[in-house]
Amino acid sequence: MRITLRQLQVFQTVCEQRSYSRAAELLALTQPAVSQQIRQLEDVLDHRLFEYVGKKLYRTDAADYLLASTADVFQRFDVLDMQLSELRGTLQGEIRIAAESSAKYLLPHLLAAFQRQHANIYPILNVFNRTQTIRRLNENRDDLVIMTDVPSDLDLDFMPFLSNPIVAVVQAGHLLTQHTGEVPLKALQQFTLLRRENGSGTRKACEAFFHQKHIHFENVVEFNSYEAQREGVSAGLGIAFLPRYCVYRELRDGSLVELPIKELPIVRSWCLVHPRNRHLSPAAQAFENFIVQQRQIVSQIAAKFEV
Structure with a gap:
């Protein structure tokens, strides 16, 4: 097959950027040059690689197969x-x-x-x-x-190598920190939950845990990063379930408090x-x-x- 490495590089970049113009900019080419390389690939393969739906560029099934081979x-x-x-x-x-x-x-x-x-x-x-x-x-x-x-x-090979505990944290001085001894898990439901966006692994683990324990939060605020979620807790916006690794500094200096809850941490x-x-x-x-x-x-x- 008359496929060159340069054509595969251009194709891979278009896939990554989902844009001919952005791919051209990264590769220091003109957009017509990128389009020509893709057309030549399509001629060799006798398959369309990309199609527009509205103004968005999407890969075809042929492109998915080629992308795996290119990698x-x-x-x-x-x-x-x-x-x-x-x-x-x-x-x-x-x-x-x-x-x-x-x-x-x-x-x-x-x-x-x-x-x-x-x-x-x-x-x-x-x-x-x-x-x-x-x-x-x-x-x-x-x-x-x-x-x-x-x-x-x-079809994956995988090797577990370290635990990632998820804990419930609140702002220092939060009402829940005034409990003596363990905090009942059900007591958290009356407060606002600060959670990650859909697609987050931590959110997936927490939702499975809430379902298992029959916990439901009426008020929820969503963030797309741990940093924003952590700042929301620091500001007193609500409670968050966070990996202990991402709040260890705040837990050490006392600005955030890990709630002592019998059922926690969630360990992955x-x-x-x-x-x-x-x-x-x-x-x-x-x-x-x-x-x-x-x-x-x-x-x-x-x-x-x-x-």
Whole structure:
């Protein structure tokens, strides 16, 4: 098939940007040049790759198949580059890591410890909510993914490596902090719940917990980031269920308080995930080995976040 690597690069960029003009800008090409590359690909494949619905650009089924193959092609070149570097006696290259947003507080510390052992490996970290992370897994976009609650309907290899406790937090001086002893879970229902957006893994875990415990909040305010959610609690807007890792500083300085509730924390595990049919690059394999073999270092990093 008369397909060039440049055509695949243009195609992949259009997929990522969902726009011919933005792809052209990133690739330092004109929009007609991008359109021509896509038309040439379509002629070779005898399939349309994109179609407009209104003003939005959507991939066709053929494009989905090609995108998966394109990711595999470029990943194999990355592996070749790293294998050649191994022959030269140095392990070097990039690792593309996608992580659920709950992991973004801990993961930079893990990457720093890893890079102290592998100075020539450069991580590229992108943070997404759960829905976006699963989409990237389907598209085979990353070397490794860090997430909780690994979907069972995908063909994945995964390894749990660290707990991610979710706790209920309130502003210091909140009415619920005046309880002596444990706070009844039902007592939270009279207050406003500050929750994450639809598609968040933390929201999914909390909603399953509320359903199991028959807890219902009448008043809800929604945020699309932990930072905004945390600020909402600090401002006295309501209660939030948050990963302890993202509020450890506020819990230490006393500006936020973790409520002592018998049924909490909600404990989930972060997992290192990749598609089962994906051949890990030497750099990605080195990071997986680090997580497996350096348990003491991982535990020491996690201990820094304890309150």
